[in-house]
Amino acid sequence: xxxxxxxxxxxxxxxxxxxxxxxxxxxxxxxxxxxxxxxxxxxxxxxxxxxxxxxxxxxxxxxxxxxxxxxxxxxxxxxxxxxxxxxxxxxxxxxxxxxxxxxxxxxxxxxxxxxxxxxxxxxxxxxxxxxxxxxxxxxxxxxxxxxxxxxxxxxxxxxxxxxxxxxxxxxxxxxxxxxxxxxxxxxxxxxxxxxxxxxxxxxxxxxxxxxxxxxxxxxxxxxxxxxxxxxxxxxxxxxxxxxxxxxxxxxxxxxxxxxxxxxxxxxxxxxxxxxxxxxxxxxxxxxxxxxxxxxxxxxxxxxxxxxxxxxxxxxxxxxxxxxxxxxxxxxxxxxxxxxxxxxxxxxxxxxxxxxxxxxxxxxxxxxxxxxxxxxxxxxxxxxxxxxxx
Ligand SMILES: Cc1ncc(COP(=O)(O)O)c(C=O)c1O
Numbered sequence: 304x305x306x307x308x309x310x311x312x313x314x315x316x317x318x319x320x321x322x323x324x325x326x327x328x329x330x331x332x333x334x335x336x337x338x339x340x341x342x343x344x345x346x347x348x349x350x351x352x353x354x355x356x357x358x359x360x361x362x363x364x365x366x367x368x369x370x371x372x373x374x375x376x377x378x379x380x381x382x383x384x385x386x387x388x389x390x391x392x393x394x395x396x397x398x399x400x401x402x403x404x405x406x407x408x409x410x411x412x413x414x415x416x417x418x419x420x421x422x423x424x425x426x427x428x429x430x431x432x433x434x435x436x437x438x439x440x441x442x443x444x445x446x447x448x449x450x451x452x453x454x455x456x457x458x459x460x461x462x463x464x465x466x467x468x469x470x471x472x473x474x475x476x477x478x479x480x481x482x483x484x485x486x487x488x489x490x491x492x493x494x495x496x497x498x499x500x501x502x503x504x505x506x507x508x509x510x511x512x513x514x515x516x517x518x519x520x521x522x523x524x525x526x527x528x529x530x531x532x533x534x535x536x537x538x539x540x541x542x543x544x545x546x547x548x549x550x551x552x553x554x555x556x557x558x559x560x561x562x563x564x565x566x567x568x569x570x571x572x573x574x575x576x577x578x579x580x581x582x583x584x585x586x587x588x589x590x591x592x593x594x595x596x597x598x599x600x601x602x603x604x605x606x607x608x609x610x611x612x613x614x615x616x617x618x619x620x621x622x623x624x625x626x627x628x629x630x631x632x633x634x635x636x637x638x639x640x641x642x643x644x645x646x647x648x649x650x651x652x653x654x655x656x657x658x659x660x661x662x663x664x665x666x667x668x669x670x671x672x673x674x675x676x677x678x679x680x681x682x683x684x685x686x687x688x689x690x691x692x
Contacts, residue, residue: 307681316559321559332550339554350503352504355548357549361547362501363463365502369483369509369513372397377428380392384434428460432463436467442475460481463485465500482504486502494557499553517544521541522539566672570673587614587690609664609666633665
């Protein structure tokens with residue numbers, strides 16, 4: 304029996320070389336490699352400023368703080384996301400207003416947003432998730448894209464692009480529009496630093512605030528303190544900041560991964576398109592709705608949904624695949640089903656019919672650059688056998 308894990312990370316580029324350089328330099332925390340990583344990343348996504356941190360959660364926290372969200376403010380958040388997207392709102396004692404998503408893509412669409420604005424006209428912040436690596440409809444020629452709607456309604460956007468590097472809207476990279484965009488380099492993401500994240504923005508004030516809050520609210524970087532002519536002990540604290548900086552060891556891995564990012568994306572796309580080809584005729588599975596040209600998608604996840612025509616339920620499907628040595632995952636248990644949010648905001652499944660329907664059937668299939676033909680064929684054959692037995 305073949306074993307196909309849900310995710311497999313390969314560090315076969317310059318990862319070891321660059322990490323060795325860091326280890327030999329005698330300086331392991333945030334320094335030159337982190338600066339280089341920020342520069343390369345900003346250039347790649349077409350942003351003016353980039354700030355690397357130790358997780359995407361940290362980036363989202365710094366981002367929402369820099370947008371001046373205050374206690375009691377309300378923030379639109381998709382119901383179908385990872386808990387990090389919503390928890391950062393609570394860090395500031397603000398409140399998420401959860402929005403149901405689109406079936407098949409799990410995205411917030413312009414229509415969903417327009418409807419939400421009608422129902423909650425006081426909400427002035429939106430956290431968007433480019434779910435699975437597929438960008439939301441940010442810009443549309445008719446002026447009805449999410450960016451246009453937000454501009455018209457005075458809503459600030461924080462993009463949670465944890466899944467979406469590298470991805471594009473038209474010819475524009477995710478990260479090059481919106482107020483702030485945050486990326487994740489967690490181990491199973493499209494590129495990794497082990498743990499890590501990046502915040503990008505074109506706004507100088509946001510960048511300055513984020514840089515200070517990333518390191519205790521200190522008005523000088525550690526690296527600057529040890530390289531400039533001013534005495535290293537001399538610094539001021541201008542706010543009670545956080546400890547979110549990315550060490551150079553991780554940035555070194557990130558730099559090597561950046562060199563492979565396009566090749567990784569292309570390989571993910573190849574497997575994703577093959578899933579459409581090999582599973583497209585199975586009436587009991589709804590495949591993810593791809594609404595953008597395939598090469599604009601980051602293809603982080605391939606979440607399928609078992610529909611009412613399936614003879615078995617999602618959990619049994621997962622168990623059967625697991626018995627066959629195939630790893631899967633579920634993205635996600637929606638926010639309205641997590642007890643903290645359910646109890647704090649009195650949420651019920653009837654308020655989220657679409658994410659509820661997705662959740663009941665959703666299973667994410669293995670998808671990573673190092674998948675082999677043999678592994679891929681084993682996965683699709685096993686799925687067929689399990690669902691038609
Ligand atoms: C949509 C989304 N946002 C945020 C995060 C948090 O990322 P990190 O683990 O880098 O903090 C994740 C992690 O999986 C995620 O899926």
